[in-house]
Amino acid sequence: MNLRRNFPYYMWRTFNWHVLKDHSPIVASLKLTQRCNLRCTHCPWLVTRTKELTTVEWKHKIDKLWQRGCTVVVIEGGEPTLRTDLGEIIDYCRSIGFFIILVTNGTLDIEPYHPDVLWISIEGTQPIHDSIRGAGMFQKSFDTIKKYQGKKHIVTLTTLSKKNVGDIENLLATLSPHLDGMWFSYAYPYHNIQDEILSQEEKIESARLIMSLRPQYPNIYNSDTFLKEVGCGWKCYPWLMIVVTSDGFDKDGCMIEHIEKNTCRNCDLGCNGELSKLFEVSPDTRNLWRKNVGTPITLELFGRQIW
Ligand code: SF4
Numbered sequence: 233m234n235l236r237r238n239f240p241y242y243m244w245r246t247f248n249w250h251v252l253k254d255h256s257p258i259v260a261s262l263k264l265t266q267r268c269n270l271r272c273t274h275c276p277w278l279v280t281r282t283k284e285l286t287t288v289e290w291k292h293k294i295d296k297l298w299q300r301g302c303t304v305v306v307i308e309g310g311e312p313t314l315r316t317d318l319g320e321i322i323d324y325c326r327s328i329g330f331f332i333i334l335v336t337n338g339t340l341d342i343e344p345y346h347p348d349v350l351w352i353s354i355e356g357t358q359p360i361h362d363s364i365r366g367a368g369m370f371q372k373s374f375d376t377i378k379k380y381q382g383k384k385h386i387v388t389l390t391t392l393s394k395k396n397v398g399d400i401e402n403l404l405a406t407l408s409p410h411l412d413g414m415w416f417s418y419a420y421p422y423h424n425i426q427d428e429i430l431s432q433e434e435k436i437e438s439a440r441l442i443m444s445l446r447p448q449y450p451n452i453y454n455s456d457t458f459l460k461e462v463g464c465g466w467k468c469y470p471w472l473m474i475v476v477t478s479d480g481f482d483k484d485g486c487m488i489e490h491i492e493k494n495t496c497r498n499c500d501l502g503c504n505g506e507l508s509k510l511f512e513v514s515p516d517t518r519n520l521w522r523k524n525v526g527t528p529i530t531l532e533l534f535g536r537q538i539w
């Protein structure tokens with residue numbers, strides 16, 4: 233039994249965070265490589281680092297992250313399936329006890345990999361996705377989704393900006409029947425994409441739209457608690473997640489600082505937002521974790537959720 237994936241463990245961590253003021257992270261993001269087979273117009277990571285840790289060095293790093301209290305590992309890039317040792321790294325994370333999320337653009341072969349959850353990044357329906365990721369890329373990712381529908385736990389990740397905010401309903405209608413979940417986040421105002429960032433009003437309107445569509449699309453994974461605060465300056469606890477770049481550099485605190493000086497103004501990153509709601513013990517974020525991270529951090533008795 234994995235002791236880190238149960239209700240008392242999360243209560244213990246919450247006690248430590250709030251009462252003992254322990255600021256240890258719970259999610260580790262491993263940017264295994266910054267190489268990618270695509271050249272998306274908005275990508276902030278592509279050319280920032282070229283050196284990569286070896287398999288042994290990654291395993292050493294993964295051990296340290298577990299010792300620091302991380303329970304969820306998000307394996308991403310670049311495109312992580314370009315690493316020939318990806319399967320070995322996933323297996324190693326599993327042998328330790330991590331819950332494993334693999335983030336991919338879904339255009340390469342994912343058959344050999346068995347993470348707990350597969351997150352496939354989708355920018356919008358075909359014309360929008362292809363305008364950002366390249367001609368034919370939507371169909372490739374969609375084919376991957378359909379091929380593994382019901383065989384792997386698949387969730388899409390869509391980062392909202394001026395380019396795709398008008399496409400939310402189309403995207404839900406197209407993809408939702410094939411997926412376990414759909415997750416929306418908001419583009420961070422990196423210096424190269426400031427023109428694409430939604431205004432506060434546009435963000436609030438889109439978050440309301442997503443909430444209104446939940447009855448029709450119950451596999452929307454965002455929590456209402458976070459969506460209600462989008463565009464309104466929610467409180468962030470960035471130390472809950474630690475990001476390790478491909479060259480092995482890690483740093484507690486805001487992941488944006490791996491790329492450029494951060495500004496919290498107009499930041500509505502879904503990952504940090506939902507994690508911060510977890511810290512604040514929000515009920516529907518706990519439900520989200522149960523669905524997406526497989527962790528029963530809601531209290532159930534006789535099959536009924538009582539907290
Ligand atoms: S698929 Fe991801 S890592 Fe690759 S270029 Fe696009 S945004 Fe960057």
Ligand code: SF4
Nearest residue numbers: 468486495496499504
């Ligand atoms: S920039 Fe965003 S993720 Fe970073 S500390 Fe500010 S709100 Fe959190």
